Amino acid sequence: MAVKTVLEAIREGMDEEMARDPSVFLIGEDVGNRGGVFLATDGLYKKYGELRVIDSPLAESCIVGVAIGAAVNGMRPIAEIQFADFIAPAMNQIIEEAARFCYRTAGDFNLPMVIRAPWGGGVHGALYHSQSIEATFAHIPGLKVVAPGTPADAKGLLKAAIRDPDPVLYLEHKRTYRLVKGEVPDGDRVVPIGKADVKREGKDLSLIAYGLMLTYCLEVAEKLAAEGVSAEVLDLRTIKPIDQAAIVATARKTGKVLVVHEDNRFAGIAAEVMAIIMENAFDSLDAPVMRFTGPDVPAMPFNHILEEAFMPSVEKILVKAKELAAS
Amino acid sequence: MAVKTVLEAIREGMDEEMARDPSVFLIGEDVGNRGGVFLATDGLYKKYGELRVIDSPLAESCIVGVAIGAAVNGMRPIAEIQFADFIAPAMNQIIEEAARFCYRTAGDFNLPMVIRAPWGGGVHGALYHSQSIEATFAHIPGLKVVAPGTPADAKGLLKAAIRDPDPVLYLEHKRTYRLVKGEVPDGDRVVPIGKADVKREGKDLSLIAYGLMLTYCLEVAEKLAAEGVSAEVLDLRTIKPIDQAAIVATARKTGKVLVVHEDNRFAGIAAEVMAIIMENAFDSLDAPVMRFTGPDVPAMPFNHILEEAFMPSVEKILVKAKELAAS
């Protein structure tokens, strides 16, 4: 058990799976020599060679479409999209092809493939290097979407994703890459897709989050504790299929829920979580479920003042949480 | 004031706007000679010529990308996507370009353009000629999304969309094309984007819908009335920007709400409507808001039994509505 960053955990996860299974390979822009623009694949090109670490042309539809074909023919591709913001050219291949292969053939074809996409803001990335894409893809049946927030979950969920028989969109939050450190169990530990995790127990209210917002919510819970408010923090980890039982359980337990995400508000994941609670825990609610999200503007502007104005922060979430606690 | 089908209303709307404004033009697959695969553009090629009714190559990104450029240079394109299911190749041009032009230039550039897309099921279209796409696009800031359900609204909202300075995704439900007939006011009537419409007043519960589901919900309300239940039917008409005031008003009025759509359930529009009610009318609720939607499977299968199993129907909605009334 050693302390690692999220980035190290991801690199290690890929390395171990590639060592373990010769059908696992990497394809994406600059994943070879360069080791990826975030160095997530650093060293893998030297170690596994150009047939298993492929620098693709600058074409996302190509990256995903080729991964689909390779998965059809016995391989387990890990397709890297350099920034989540650049996944849209591959949308047709992901939502109309990858997501529907299994259904449209009644299980005759299935696609064991992972699409890795660095997402999220707070990195001075401006409009096109800061986006959140989870709601867009989680809405599509046939896809699995995970968004780990800790190094241990990042590694465990990556292994689960690579071994999964279905296409998994694996979202790695750029801001957490080096910021978030934590113990990563040694050995071959897999974190199951579809299971949320109570990262902190509490009784007065629940904070539901994922990705970078998990780290923020844990800080918020700490500050609330200092003021005598006991907050439970539920880390969704998997966005789709969502862990409905865990959501309903924490809502029933505390009766007050604040859902937090960076993604735009309208028809985002928070809305779905609120709908699930409305349908399954309405009578246990002591107050309407609240959401604190990114505003409905197109991602983060470059200027730091505007970026801060967009990003949810510990301070802003705390204000909302106190409001909920007081209600 | 004459009775027309939705399809006639749409064709008329385009014809009138093209006659009125020489900068309005059409581009899409088979929109010329063929008059579109649904004949929505029938006759326009002969009337306005090949410079204003353009048969594009089979490439959706091209259709939308070219429309963007034309809009930059003073034109008002109407880009037709042959089926909503085939819009994904244009996703990058729509969500990363069209939706963000205005914001990323702080208003220096704006795109007066319409993207028309025939959507929805119940037409034996199978997986790829039946899809609903409203949630995917409504989540994206910078886009406006409309989904009329009557001939009058179809024509009035199309005119509004064509004259709007921003990109508008105009969704026309294939099943309503010939099925739904209604009075269409003569003359130049514009239906404002962003305004929902109470299509039927009621006091016991509210049905919120759009597109084909509006027609179904009106039938359901009729049947409920026969059983002494007074149902209000709110037609959203515009999905984004959504008419929050109208949603909250009907929720406050009846205290019981059923949201209906054909689109997949997870993180769909119903979830957002439920979140809006949770945030703004929680205390007026006599029962948890319910949703009746398409299941989370990839669109409608071809076989008629499976298609019926997927599609919401008057009967199925009625069952749910009675459940709500009784709760």
Place this chain on the structure above:
Amino acid sequence: MALKTTEVEAKGGRSRHRSLGLSDEQALRIYEVMRLARAVDERMWLINRQGRAPFVISCQGQEGAQVGTAAALRPGYDWVAPYYRDAGVILWFGMTARDQMLSFFARREDPNSAGRQMPGHFGSRRLHIVTGGSPVATQLLHAAGVALASKQRKEDAVTAVYFGEGSASQGDTHEAMNFAGIHKLAVVFVCENNGYAISVPQSHQMAIQNVADRAAGYGFPGVVVDGNDVLACYEVTRQAVERARRGDGPTLIEVKTYRFTAHSSDDDDKRYRKAEEVASWRQKDPIHRYATYLRDAGTLTDPVEEEITERVTRQVDEATEYAEQAPDPTPDDLTTFVYKEEPQA
């Protein structure tokens, strides 16, 4: 239009198929599959017009392009990624008239999709036929990926991918050819150029005469062949397949062909094609042309022709009867196989 043909017909002459290394049996097998593809298609239209099934999309007119090219591959070892017209390809690869009728009637037993997809959306892992959806051109990238996997495992399987000239306008077509060229993948790109994308004529789809000319931009050869000359289609494809198997990379084969029917049972081609144009192409019907050749070559005799006709008709009759009686899926089938493995959440 008769481009490469003439030359090919020159050499070989009356025993051309033998000079191409095809035995009489193989030559006749090609003929029979073309006939079968046509016969199944004609039956579907009949049934559709009687209102007993909602949708048909046709191979008629393109059987030469399809069977001629597929015949150069090794079914079950090589892979194909066909598009919706490719009945000739999938029949060659082992699908049956019954399989087609099962999907035409959208029955539970339909091997392509268990009645979930429209007819023409072929797929079978066992037969190495990559499943196709409706969005065009996506399969070109899938084919590149299938071929990449073969290369990664150092196998010499070849992947053939089929698409219309309209689909050549899609970005995916460009990206797939570019990728296959870079990695010298064992892909044979077969473009069935029938002159129209639904109603849009080639002149509105591209500013060039031959899609094949684009191959140069990807670093591999492009050839044009007459789709009404099935042996010419076989010959150029065999060369492309040998090249691919050797590891020398892809070839783009453009087959000039024509669809005899409307785009589908939902289309009315009178709105955009002249009757004379259709008639003139029917004159060049690849099946009749091949039959004439086989008769001249003495390979196709009247008794053999009768046998074939009899076999084809029987298969179509039996397939239709079986499929029309076959059970539909049940409503419970709606929710299965969204995932291969339902997470236990």
Place this chain on the structure above:
Amino acid sequence: MALKTTEVEAKGGRSRHRSLGLSDEQALRIYEVMRLARAVDERMWLINRQGRAPFVISCQGQEGAQVGTAAALRPGYDWVAPYYRDAGVILWFGMTARDQMLSFFARREDPNSAGRQMPGHFGSRRLHIVTGGSPVATQLLHAAGVALASKQRKEDAVTAVYFGEGSASQGDTHEAMNFAGIHKLAVVFVCENNGYAISVPQSHQMAIQNVADRAAGYGFPGVVVDGNDVLACYEVTRQAVERARRGDGPTLIEVKTYRFTAHSSDDDDKRYRKAEEVASWRQKDPIHRYATYLRDAGTLTDPVEEEITERVTRQVDEATEYAEQAPDPTPDDLTTFVYKEEPQA
């Protein structure tokens, strides 16, 4: 690499710019804009390395490709759709050092985006510079659309669109060239081939030597030109512009060039490029080469050189000073202009 150049240098010789119809003033103006683009860029790196600004993306090494091609257009009448390296293009089209510094510091006054986008994301409706986002290659379709509008209104404006060779791998590039070819649109496609897409060398991006070869697949001419020879860039572009203005359709110009810096201030090019390679290209610096030519031609004298240097330095100093002091946006600015017109919902 010095392809077309040599010929061009042959004819013309010491008064080559005059034989191309460029007055001494124009020739010097081209030189000064190249110098200005370089100087602004160098200053940005300086400031970035001092930690006073977070991000730079460079034009250095590509100024000849940029100013040479842009100089053949009519600023304000013609349109350009540049990409992030094209400082030379947008300065020629009327942007100023101050405008660049305002966007470098992401100030409220930044004319491109009011501080919302990263530096290098140019756009100005007034100057006919189409706004660019980060996704590559989308601008090729925008350019086709701008040109379509000109054709629809029977105007003879020309649209030039710029992109890297890496962006040529995107489907949008194919779709744009195909559409422009079909409609004979007045588009000039300028591919700045600097040999790399971030770290990926050309050999992993395409199986051909010249992107220009793809033009044949779209029915219009493709030319290769040496980006270190600014006058050669001007000459081929002028021909392409004349052709486009005549209504004869698009041209694809591939400019062989090189970026002197890392991809951006976030990149470390030592991971994928040899120092010797960079050094050898620096030898061919388009600015020095052009300066030498102008001196030989007697057009650039020491006093003139001093004047230019003085003007350039002053502009960069003043621009930096002004922009660094200029006000930031306020938090309230976050939510404006999501739409041009907020619906009154």
